[in-house]
Amino acid sequence: MSVLGWLDRFGRVLLAGFEDLGRFFSIMAQSMLWTPRRPFDGREWLRQMVRVGWDTIPVVLLTCLFTGMVLALQTFRGFERFHAEAFVGSVVALSLTRELAPVLTGLMTAGRVGSAMAAELGTMRVTEQIDALHAMATEPVHYLIVPRVNASILMLPLLTLLGDAIGIIGGWLVSVGLFGANSYIYMERTFQYLEVNDVTSGLIKAACFGLILAVTGCAKGFYTTGGAEGVGRSTTAAVVQASLYILLSDFFLTKILF
Amino acid sequence: MATEVHEPKISVIEVVKSFGDKRVLDGINLEVMPGESVVVVGGSGAGKTVLIKHMIGLLQPDSGRVVMDGVDLATASPQAALEVRKRCGMSFQEGALFDSMNVFDNVAFPIRRHRRDVGPPAVAARVRECLGLVRLAGIEGKMPAELSGGMRRRVGFARAIALEPGILLFDEPTTGLDPINTAAIATVINRLRRELSVTVVTITHDLSLAFRVADRIAMIRRGRIVAFGEPEAFRASPDPYVQAFLNGEVPQDEEEVL
Numbered sequence: 001m002s003v004l005g006w007l008d009r010f011g012r013v014l015l016a017g018f019e020d021l022g023r024f025f026s027i028m029a030q031s032m033l034w035t036p037r038r039p040f041d042g043r044e045w046l047r048q049m050v051r052v053g054w055d056t057i058p059v060v061l062l063t064c065l066f067t068g069m070v071l072a073l074q075t076f077r078g079f080e081r082f083h084a085e086a087f088v089g090s091v092v093a094l095s096l097t098r099e100l101a102p103v104l105t106g107l108m109t110a111g112r113v114g115s116a117m118a119a120e121l122g123t124m125r126v127t128e129q130i131d132a133l134h135a136m137a138t139e140p141v142h143y144l145i146v147p148r149v150n151a152s153i154l155m156l157p158l159l160t161l162l163g164d165a166i167g168i169i170g171g172w173l174v175s176v177g178l179f180g181a182n183s184y185i186y187m188e189r190t191f192q193y194l195e196v197n198d199v200t201s202g203l204i205k206a207a208c209f210g211l212i213l214a215v216t217g218c219a220k221g222f223y224t225t226g227g228a229e230g231v232g233r234s235t236t237a238a239v240v241q242a243s244l245y246i247l248l249s250d251f252f253l254t255k256i257l258f
Numbered sequence: 259m260a261t262e263v264h265e266p267k268i269s270v271i272e273v274v275k276s277f278g279d280k281r282v283l284d285g286i287n288l289e290v291m292p293g294e295s296v297v298v299v300g301g302s303g304a305g306k307t308v309l310i311k312h313m314i315g316l317l318q319p320d321s322g323r324v325v326m327d328g329v330d331l332a333t334a335s336p337q338a339a340l341e342v343r344k345r346c347g348m349s350f351q352e353g354a355l356f357d358s359m360n361v362f363d364n365v366a367f368p369i370r371r372h373r374r375d376v377g378p379p380a381v382a383a384r385v386r387e388c389l390g391l392v393r394l395a396g397i398e399g400k401m402p403a404e405l406s407g408g409m410r411r412r413v414g415f416a417r418a419i420a421l422e423p424g425i426l427l428f429d430e431p432t433t434g435l436d437p438i439n440t441a442a443i444a445t446v447i448n449r450l451r452r453e454l455s456v457t458v459v460t461i462t463h464d465l466s467l468a469f470r471v472a473d474r475i476a477m478i479r480r481g482r483i484v485a486f487g488e489p490e491a492f493r494a495s496p497d498p499y500v501q502a503f504l505n506g507e508v509p510q511d512e513e514e515v516l
Contacts, residue, residue, distance in 0.1 A: 128354040137343040
């Protein structure tokens with residue numbers, strides 16, 4: 001292929017990336033602008049909070065339980081070599097609260113809820129339900145996107161808090177059950193080096209991830225074109241993009257928050 | 259009163275609209291008088307749906323003006339444009355019912371959204387009245403997926419008239435329906451006209467529907483109106499494309515596109 005052909009292709013990819021980013025920020029700005037406006041649709045907020053929060057609990061619990069367990073397993077094997085087994089509890093607690101619980105919760109929720117948002121809004125777009133909302137003098141961003149984005153921002157920290165707790169329990173199970181650590185000392189070490197800031201910074205991250213996954217899912221769905229196939233494309237793209245944005249922003253959030 | 263009669267309810271003036279480099283509307287003009295029923299016919303891709311979407315502000319013209327009920331949609335404040343939309347009811351091609359809600363909630367949606375002072379019993383009464391007007395009493399509890407195509411359209415009609423609009427817009431109300439259901443739709447449209455004294459614009463490629471409900475028929479082709487007149491005058495139009503359309507022939511200058 002000629003140089004121009006490559007440049008052409010590169011330019012297209014770049015443009016598509018910027019278009020996605022532009023839509024992301026446009027939907028984010030619009031949803032913030034519409035959040036304080038009336039009428040406030042409490043029923044819809046509650047429905048979305050149940051779907052994002054309550055329905056995602058099992059997935060988050062399983063993910064974080066096994067992450068805490070494997071974390072204890074790995075650090076125990078490593079720390080054994082320089083006789084630092086006593087600090088496994090501290091490492092598990094710190095890594096979970098600061099990093100793993102928020103990120104894993106964000107990724108799992110993006111897969112479970114972000115994709116569903118893209119599919120639902122995408123279907124509404126291609127079947128003209130979004131146009132119908134417009135025609136009935138109801139701003140689609142206000143009715144559809146505001147409850148989803150805000151429910152996500154509110155629920156992700158709560159899910160992460162659950163993940164923190166169950167992950168620490170997982171670490172404890174492995175250390176005490178498998179390696180015969182003293183239960184009392186393990187728990188003491190877990191909380192000895194854990195500061196309130198470790199937990200809160202994790203929760204702030206989680207709220208940001210909630211914003212990212214909901215806005216990505218809604219933006220992808222909202223701008224869907226091309227019928228059933230388009231809905232499929234949007235759904236996949238929503239998960240990939242949300243995961244990407246979560247991991248990228250994780251670095252910068254960590255840099256800012258600590 | 260006398261002045262009102264001469265003021266068109268809907269004016270589309272020299273509207274141009276392009277998507278990419280395809281010019282879909284090419285300087286279109288259309289006036290609809292109060293209480294009149296105008297049907298816009300034309301082939302697939304002639305710009306019919308794009309035209310009707312301009313009337314409700316779903317699309318903005320590149321140039322030209324759309325004046326609805328005395329309000330210029332291009333220069334109106336967002337608030338005024340919203341008020342105009344509340345005075346218009348629109349029905350979409352496949353009904354565009356919200357598939358997460360049952361029939362009752364679909365028809366009640368615009369009332370609950372915009373008439374906050376109306377209590378639940380009054381809402382229920384109004385929903386029953388609207389469903390009665392489209393001859394669908396007693397199906398309030400059904401979900402859209404349980405309805406036939408013709409019933410879904412008529413529920414869409416009921417939702418469109420829920421706020422007692424002065425203007426009704428129908429986008430392809432009979433596409434994909436059998437002749438008996440088409441006749442039923444035509445009867446319902448005429449009944450709504452009679453009982454609600456509304457101004458009606460219908461977009462269709464179905465001539466049997468057009469001649470059943472129209473006071474005047476307009477033919478759109480390549481983004482322009484090529485013929486506009488009362489049904490008898492329309493039938494006698496010298497335009498070769500109109501004659502080809504009426505007789506179901508391929509017009510001579512279009513053979514190359516096949």
